């Protein structure tokens with residue numbers, strides 16, 4: 001297929017500091033059963049483990065979000081042309097929605113819409129389950145499989161029971177290694193929730209028709225301006241910089257900036273907004289090299305930006321995404337705000353500004369890269 005191999009990914013992606021650690025190359029390696037490549041450290045790019053078993057097929061190179069080999073094919077499938085022409089990607093419609101189930105709403109990151117839709121898909125046997133992410137502590141997430149409302153609520157972003165785990169955690173990261181989880185559920189029909197870099201690699205595999213990407217029934221994409229990473233020794237600096245005690249954090253939400261909800265002795269909880277540019281030293285470096293904010297290849301994209309508190313902005317994109325969204329609305333699993341065209345245009349404009357800003361950040365970063 002290609003004269004390029006994982007060796008080239010090391011040179012062109014890892015050594016340039018732009019590996020997004022999405023895990024696509026590891027999960028979809030043609031020789032994955034022999035552990036040719038893998039993560040030795042979850043917070044560093046993957047490495048060769050059994051190099052002699054490498055088939056030199058080039059799949060890993062093709063599907064890496066940082067080589068952009070399949071961009072043209074994906075753009076054709078998902079009707080995308082260029083960020084300057086369509087900053088939020090091709091879309092069918094935009095909404096502001098909320099879960100009707102009080103628990104999904106209460107524990108949801110924004111309007112609890114993503115988990116409500118997944119729960120609808122599971123209950124109606126449209127999928128067997130979903131790869132989601134549970135929050136173990138502030139800035140600490142882990143991929144997990146959910147096939148019930150109980151699992152989804154357990155993985156819900158707002159439920160931080162942090163104190164016992166804090167001492168055990170050495171590295172803090174808001175990024176989740178969701179893609180490698182796919183290999184554990186090879187015979188299941190799955191919904192996957194992911195950031196743009198994660199869904200990109202799934203879409204490449206679907207384009208190439210490589211197992212187990214056919215199991216992914218629906219891609220639910222989150223907006224993503226950036227993710228954060230820091231080591232334990234940096235926690236005290238973070239606490240000092242922002243006057244936030246880690247053990248007081250009950251919720252982190254990434255929206256127009258990063259929003260911290262902190263417990264207080266007397267309610268209500270304290271809310272602190274920190275702009276992205278003040279968090280630069282905690283940002284995952286490879287996020288600088290990423291251009292997609294709204295998850296342009298997802299079936300449906302979700303974010304907080306553009307909607308009021310406790311509502312989720314929903315962008316329907318593909319035919320499948322549109323159908324599933326309509327079914328969830330008809331089943332009254334979620335409700336949509338009644339927005340006129342002017343309000344929708346304003347939402348698109350705001351989200352476009354973030355998309356353009358992310359693109360500009362990438363262009364600046366890449367110019368300085370050797």
Ligand SMILES: Cc1cc2nc3c(=O)[nH]c(=O)nc-3n(C[C@H](O)[C@H](O)[C@H](O)COP(=O)(O)OP(=O)(O)OC[C@H]3O[C@@H](n4cnc5c(N)ncnc54)[C@H](O)[C@@H]3O)c2cc1C
Nearest residue numbers: 108109110111112113114115132133225254303304305312
């Ligand atoms: C790392 C990250 C960065 C984001 N950045 C932005 C941003 O810049 N601007 C913006 O408007 N919105 C951003 N979002 C999206 C936003 O925070 C909400 O996830 C989205 O609005 C959906 O809210 P909800 O209440 O409908 O979802 P919920 O019903 O609460 O469901 C959220 C789902 O996402 C899953 N999940 C949580 N974290 C991850 C993760 N790291 N990887 C994969 N799945 C995960 C959960 O398990 C759950 O299934 C980001 C989300 C994440 C996780």
Ligand code: SF4
Nearest residue numbers: 029054055057058060
């Ligand atoms: S076997 Fe193919 S996919 Fe796996 S590391 Fe080698 S070149 Fe990459």
Ligand code: SF4
Nearest residue numbers: 019020022023025064
């Ligand atoms: S596929 Fe993902 S993990 Fe692998 S090299 Fe590319 S960005 Fe890194």
Ligand code: SF4
Nearest residue numbers: 196197224226287290
């Ligand atoms: S900004 Fe988000 S989508 Fe881009 S590399 Fe970072 S985590 Fe992935």
